[in-house]
Amino acid sequence: xxxxxxxxxxxxxxxxxxxxxxxxxxxxxxxxxxxxxxxxxxxxxxxxxxxxxxxxxxxxxxxxxxxxxxxxxxxxxxxxxxxxxxxxxxxxxxxxxxxxxxxxxxxxxxxxxxxxxxxx
Numbered sequence: 001x002x003x004x005x006x007x008x009x010x011x012x013x014x015x016x017x018x019x020x021x022x023x024x025x026x027x028x029x030x031x032x033x034x035x036x037x038x039x040x041x042x043x044x045x046x047x048x049x050x051x052x053x054x055x056x057x058x059x060x061x062x063x064x065x066x067x068x069x070x071x072x073x074x075x076x077x078x079x080x081x082x083x084x085x086x087x088x089x090x091x092x093x094x095x096x097x098x099x100x101x102x103x104x105x106x107x108x109x110x111x112x113x114x115x116x117x118x119x120x
Contacts, residue, residue, distance in 0.1 A: 022046050027060040027073050029094045056114075060095070064110025071095075077103075077111040 018027045020043040030041045033054040041050065050057065062072035071077075080090035084104055091111055093103040105111075 019043065019045075021050070026057070029058040029060075029076055029099065031056040031058065058092075058094075058112075058114055061112050063112075077105075077109070079111045079113055083107075 018025045019030075019041055020026075021041070030050075036053065036055070038053060041055065058076050058078060060071075060073050060076040062070050062075060063077040064070075075093065075095040078092045080092065083089040087106055088104050089107050091103050091105060093100045093105075
């Protein structure tokens with residue numbers, strides 16, 4: 001966890017309560033900059049404000065298993081850049097029960113990839 005803002009953990013709104021932004025509802029995880037001192041994302045935010053504040057949004061995109069998509073809009077599964085070995089990889093998993101930053105699962109699963117780089 002990254003600390004508290006307005007009495008909520010900074011990773012809050014990670015699916016438990018979908019957020020309305022620019023009139024559309026989204027489920028996912030908002031990752032705040034370490035020095036962020038503003039409000040937790042809520043229905044008054046716009047995508048332009050979220051981008052200007054340096055907040056990263058990871059949608060609850062679910063995962064692929066074979067040819068099926070599962071948990072879309074309910075859970076987010078994202079690959080990490082390292083692994084536990086040949087068959088198991090580390091990843092980030094989030095949903096209504098919390099955020100798991102060192103979650104492990106077989107490499108055969110279809111998880112999301114989020115490329116992040118420093119802004120220039």
